[in-house]
Amino acid sequence: MAFVLYPAIDLKGGQVVRLRRGEMDQATVYAEDPAAQAASFAAQGFAWVHVVDLDGAFAGRPANAAAVRAILSAVPGLPVQLGGGIRDIKTAEAWLEAGVARIILGSAAVKDPDFARAACRAFPGRVALGIDARDGFVATEGWAETSGVTATELAQRYADAAPAAIIYTDIARDGMLSGVNVEQTAALARAVPVPVIASGGVAAVDDIAALKASGAGIAGAILGRALYDGRVEPAAALAAARG
Incomplete structure (x- = not known):
């Protein structure tokens, strides 16, 4: 199985930002034009792009639709996975029909399992679950709330629904450039x-090499702040993912 790198475009107010530990007031603006950023990632050789509507995650409905549509128009040959504010079948279907390759369900996986399961059935291979954990427990509502469910428990509940992927985020490390949590990610990969x-x-x-070397069959990684800050060069990252 190929190890896929997903450069991240996090949208807040129509701009490309990165947060620190998911705190909306800790946003750094990296680009004014999300579509141009996506085109840049395509030119660098990435095979996917990971887009999150941060405002939508908090609002519970799409909030950066114009920016997402601009991205889709700018990179018609680059598959886009999109999360944030997708809480019902109508919204899921609308984004998939608009050209999104894969939608990501986060809060809905915890709070509305009937919808999440229905989406997995209705759109096989096109629904990923975003499992974001703080101290091992799943966080929802743009990470503003923490549930009493562990990441592994939630993932196992959906194993029979056959989602396309699980995107596992360790919130304590997100945007902190502190190194990826290989141990917990590998444990989750082995559990489902x-x-x-x-x-x-x-x-x-x-970090990319360590994820690949874990032996757990981790399928890929999302690149955020390190890519924007220049700590990770795209060519070097893609080479590590290949080899």
């Missing part, structure tokens, strides 16, 4: 028969 993508904390090419 679903591809697991690591998110949060990738700070260097060595």
Whole structure:
């Protein structure tokens, strides 16, 4: 199985930002034009792009639709996975019809399992679950709330629904450049028969190599602040992912 890198475009107020530990008031603006940023990632050789509507995650409905549509128009050949504010079948279907390759359900996976399961059935291979954990417990509502469910428990509940992937974020490390949590990501990958993508904390090419070397079959990683800050060069990251 190929190890896929997903450069992240996090949208807040129509701009590309990165947060620190998911705190909306800790946002750094990296680009004014999300579509141009996506085109840049395509030109650098990335095979996917990971887009999150941060405002939508808090609002519970899409809030950066114009920016997402601009991204889709700018990179018609680059598959986009999108999360944030997708809480019903109508919204899920609308984004998939608009050209999004894969939607990500986060809060809905905890709070509305009937919808999450229905989406997995209705759109096979096109629904990923975003599992964001703080101290091992799943956080929801743009990470503003912490549930009493562990990441592994939640992932196992959905194993029979066959989601396309699980995107696992260690919130304590997200945007902190402190290194990815290889141990917990690998443990989750071993616990479920679903591809697991690591998110949060990738700070260097060595983190990509460590995820690949875990032996747990981790399917990929999301790159955020380290890519924007220049700590990870795209060519080096892609080479590490290949090899």
